[in-house]
Amino acid sequence: MSPPIATPRSRALGFGLRKTRQERGFGLRQLARATGVHPAELSNWELGLRVPKVEEVALLLGQLRVDVTERERLFELAEHAREPNWLEKEMPDAPAILTTLAEYERTAVSIFSWQPMVVHGLLQTPDYARAILAYGGSPAQLVEQRLRVRKIRQTAIREYRAPECSFLLGEIALRQPIGGREILLDQLRHLLELPRRLAVRIVPFGGDFHPGLNGSFAVLEYSDLPSIVFLDQHRGSAYIYDDDQVADYKSAAKTMASLALSADESRAFIEGVITELEA
CATH class of the missing domain: 3.30.870 (Endonuclease; Chain A)
Known part of the structure; x- marks a missing residue:
């Protein structure tokens, strides 16, 4: 099986998640523990190699207490990240x-x-x-x-x-x-x-x-x-x-x-x- 490829859309979502996590002072493993997500899975999301479900994004953003504007932007990316280019x-x-x-x-x-x-x-x-x-x-x-x-x-x-x-x-x-x-x-x-x-x-x-x-x-x-x-x-x-x-x-x-x-x-x-x- 070929390794996953980070597409521009999934990468934009992953970059947004990582940037938000870092701005809130959370380490990757710290956020993984707080949300019950496996660290490797969270890492793949941030790299754009895997696309989280909208509810999974909501779980992360709830823990990070993201403002409404950025939350809506990341939700939209999550909704459309799997669409064909x-x-x-x-x-x-x-x-x-x-x-x-x-x-x-x-x-x-x-x-x-x-x-x-x-x-x-x-x-x-x-x-x-x-x-x-x-x-x-x-x-x-x-x-x-x-x-x-x-x-x-x-x-x-x-x-x-x-x-x-x-x-x-x-x-x-x-x-x-x-x-x-x-x-x-x-x-x-x-x-x-x-x-x-x-x-x-x-x-x-x-x-x-x-x-x-x-x-x-x-x-x-x-x-x-x-x-x-x-x-x-x-x-x-x-x-x-x-x-x-x-x-x-x-x-x-x-x-x-x-x-x-x-x-x-x-x-x-x-x-x-x-x-x-x-x-």
């Missing part, structure tokens, strides 16, 4: 890890991403994405399903209230001939056609060690929730919520940004790679 409604068969990621992206105020080896999924052309998703003989139906999810995610970050995006790509991502020369060329031309607000910057190959050599990562920030880090690996993905670890990744993001070419320099760099490939 916008992508789940449109594609009920989509994997939970993808629908949750799409919701996190759509509700963020800013997204920073570092991808050293391949072009970020939100920037990929269909053919480039298909060449990646089809690797290993994945069933065609699954590949097309994931392509549809990727297309919806791409559309979402181009909306009026879309997050501010900063995409850093390693030079290798521009030269790795995924799908072949023509598909790569089409992908590179697509990068030049993206809206300027989807800032694409290149980190050239070479130089000393930097944190980006440890792999790709994304930092997503929100107006009313703590930031999170998303890690996407070969055999799975993970979210990081721990404040200290998130701070480390934010520091790494600043380092990577300092190593990247400017937006104009990056465009010129991409044009240069296209010229090389066309020669």
